[in-house]
Amino acid sequence: MSAIEFRQLEKRFSPESLVLSVDALEIPSGQFVSLVGPSGCGKSTLLRLVANLDQPSGGQLTLSDDQAGERAFVFQDASLIPWRTASENVQLPLELRRQLTRDDQHAIDAAIRMVGLQAEDSRKFPRMLSGGMRMRVSLARALVTQPRILLMDEPFAALDDLLRNQLNEQLLDLWREQKWTTLFVTHNVAEAVFLSQRVLVMHAQPGRIVADMTVPFDYPRRGPLRSDPDFARFCGEVMGKLAGAAA
Ligand SMILES: Nc1ncnc2c1ncn2[C@@H]1O[C@H](COP(=O)(O)OP(=O)(O)OP(=O)(O)O)[C@@H](O)[C@H]1O
Numbered sequence: 001m002s003a004i005e006f007r008q009l010e011k012r013f014s015p016e017s018l019v020l021s022v023d024a025l026e027i028p029s030g031q032f033v034s035l036v037g038p039s040g041c042g043k044s045t046l047l048r049l050v051a052n053l054d055q056p057s058g059g060q061l062t063l064s065d066d067q068a069g070e071r072a073f074v075f076q077d078a079s080l081i082p083w084r085t086a087s088e089n090v091q092l093p094l095e096l097r098r099q100l101t102r103d104d105q106h107a108i109d110a111a112i113r114m115v116g117l118q119a120e121d122s123r124k125f126p127r128m129l130s131g132g133m134r135m136r137v138s139l140a141r142a143l144v145t146q147p148r149i150l151l152m153d154e155p156f157a158a159l160d161d162l163l164r165n166q167l168n169e170q171l172l173d174l175w176r177e178q179k180w181t182t183l184f185v186t187h188n189v190a191e192a193v194f195l196s197q198r199v200l201v202m203h204a205q206p207g208r209i210v211a212d213m214t215v216p217f218d219y220p221r222r223g224p225l226r227s228d229p230d231f232a233r234f235c236g237e238v239m240g241k242l243a244g245a246a247a
């Protein structure tokens with residue numbers, strides 16, 4: 001069974017404006033899917049619907065039983081609380097739910113280790129951390145709840161290319177270990193292709209999926225793939241579908 005299933009789904013913010021329309025889309029459990037498309041085509045809206053931060057105006061969005069529990073969202077802005085240490089930021093989702101237990105401290109430490117932060121970094125305040133480290137804290141805060149579905153909205157867009165590439169590889173290593181069903185929004189086609197098993201290309205007005213492309217590269221994927229001619233060719237195909245979107 002699919003982890004996430006869309007049927008005749010529509011989203012309107014007012015009766016006359018159809019913002020998103022998805023007739024049929026199935027995302028199998030554990031799949032890594034990227035969404036690319038022009039600004040305003042509804043990528044974030046689609047993610048917000050899956051996150052249950054917003055409701056469809058029509059149709060159905062179904063999550064399979066084993067996926068309906070934890071969903072975690074990572075935004076472009078790390079949005080950390082400035083007066084809390086990294087570790088205290090990571091513990092926030094657990095704290096909002098219930099009284100913290102000793103096991104929670106293990107979960108917090110594990111999430112911090114998982115994203116490659118050192119114990120001493122976890123005691124620092126956000127202003128003392130680099131942009132990349134803040135994004136790692138944001139990711140750890142998402143992972144501490146042990147999500148089955150990970151929703152990422154341009155998480156690395158504000159980082160320089162070198163760091164972004166490095167975080168792409170580390171994210172893939174984590175995904176291969178944890179097998180979250182992952183929806184990843186990006187404006188960067190090479191990033192979408194490098195990361196995912198499947199790229200969904202969207203058009204605007206109304207926001208809809210116009211191409212569903214299977215990425216033909218094996219994992220693990222490492223830096224040299226980015227300069228492989230087949231990689232460039234596939235990115236070109238995705239760009240072609242995007243250009244069609246703009247036409
Ligand atoms: N709460 C809201 N109320 C009214 N309109 C909204 C709301 N949220 C989004 N929209 C509209 O829905 C459309 C899709 O927005 P969305 O943020 O999903 O696009 P996007 O593809 O993620 O864009 P970007 O790439 O610029 O982040 C846009 O036209 C936007 O103005």
